[in-house]
Amino acid sequence: MNEALLDISRLTTSFPSEVGRVSVVDDIDLTISRGEVLALVGESGCGKSITAMSILRLVPRPGRIEGGCIRFDGKDLLSLSVPDIRAVRGRDISMIFQEPMTSLNPVFRVGDQVIEAIRLHQPLSRREAAARVVELFQQVGIPDAEARLSSYPHQLSGGLRQRVMIAMALSTRPKLLIADEPTTALDVTIQAQILELLKELRAKFQMTILLITHDFGVVNAIADRVAVMYAGKIVETGTRLQILSEPLHPYTAGLLSSMPGRAERGKPLSEIPGVVPSPSEWPAGCRFSTRCRRAFEPCHTAVPERQHDVNAHEVSCHAVSLGNGP
């Protein structure tokens, strides 16, 4: 891996709540190198999708980006003009979502939708663009590509719709693909097909992928590096192997050991007690402190500093000591 394609520093995005504005993404740092697949993992409401939305400056109102810096390919995305960020969206950074049915327009043929997306960024005639779509559909494994151009989204299965979305996302050869839970709504055999497709495309185009997911199985299948998010904070970052075999943060370790895939039959699963608090109830100090078995005094008052070991495994936790500061 080489220099960073995307470098997020001190990003904070807030939403209003009963107790005033709450930073649902709070002062996070994240880098993705060129050609890397980085998985941002966490449970619902942890802020992983809002992080992705912030990169594209698509945070829905009344949310807003409070501060920080997002450097992408030499540009500071947060200071670009509106036309300039529009040009980045879809051309340099593409996004695919969990439910392709809601991101495709139901009243237009899928071929036309992809043609439009291409012509928005490239000066091609309709016919040239159509030929490009057929090629893209074949690349993403849509059988009978030419005939599929005139299908409406509802005529396609969930797996095919996701392939159409991927074709659309690839149409401009983006530098970064953001995939937000791309396989969550799919059956396991179809999920395996889409994961294989993403790996294949990645190898072919040296694509950089930011994968947003709650599923450590998907992480294991495709990610190079992993960032674990809890309550608006990134609590741990490391390689796939570091995170899955030697997690440092009690939250990461707790999540992994509560998965039935690692449990013995008939033995109780290890639990993380309590529920994920809503943003207005986030505790002071470490946000995991109310559910953490290793919590002690400083956890309830001081926000833990980020530490790293020699292998760039990073963690923010008072109970872990790597013997150096940030």
Add this chain to the structure above:
Amino acid sequence: MTPAIQEPILRVEALRCYFPIRRGLLQRTVGHVFAVDGVDLEVPASGTLALVGESGCGKTTVGRSILRIVDGSAGHIWFQGQDLMALSQEQLRPLRRAMQMIFQDPMTSLNPRMRVRDIIAEGLRSFDLVKTNAECADRVASLMTRVKLDPRQMMRYPHEFSGGQRQRIGIARALAVEPKLIVCDEAVSALDVSIQAQILNLLRELQQQDGLSYLFIAHDLSVVRYLADWVCVMYLGQIVESRQTEQLFADPAHPYTRGLLKAAPSIDPQNPTVTARVQGEVPSPANPPPGCHFNTRCPEVFDRCYTEEPDLYPVSGGGTSRCFLADPHHVPTPR
């Protein structure tokens, strides 16, 4: 708690459930969706049978036909010595106390306008299990404690609870009438991992304490492996493999089961590979392919699969597989 050999609490025989497809002004029946097409299964007493498969395979319809929420077209459902298929809704009523259901999405299965107390007490009242309001509140409080909810919150509404807590409300409601069998339809699928573990532990504890039997409908193989004693794998309305859990995971007999296991992502960092052995998509259950229903996607398909429909053949070590590869009379043909 689980005795080794016992009469099953529920036995389903040759269950079929066809839904008519109606078209046109006169709503003529132009075909049928074969949602459940000849299913046999047994739920062990005080044990767990898992029914797994992908969306549209008919697993939910099996669960609903057992509770007669949908009416099956043919077959037998033996429960407590009676064939549920032969009973009228009237005759069925006393048996309903013994069979309950937990749903995937607790938000849509709990009435948003009812207080939690009334949701949990509904069964108690309709079966006259409580005499006074005070007794009712007591019972609700003790049920809430059992599922680890705070009884002081019984006057709240469902939206005031988190997803995991709402699933506990659904469980308390099912437990209220002291059932023998609970059909859990994707009961933990919508929950976050940390909450899923809490609910799975609760279901397991309740089973140990009360000797409950579960028909556990799920698509997540790791959950099934953890919880179930026996597993039936469904594909296009049929059971394609029925095995004891450890055996199914150690040595799957049916090519579809093998494909499912290879496709499921593992969290073992030494074993990150996901393989899409099963290509293509599930055909429409209104028009299943002739021969073996899996022949359009099977990586091990051969000539016979296109012309004959496979039976369920016994597999060594117990259980069955609906594949000619398990047919004792099968002669392997070189391709």
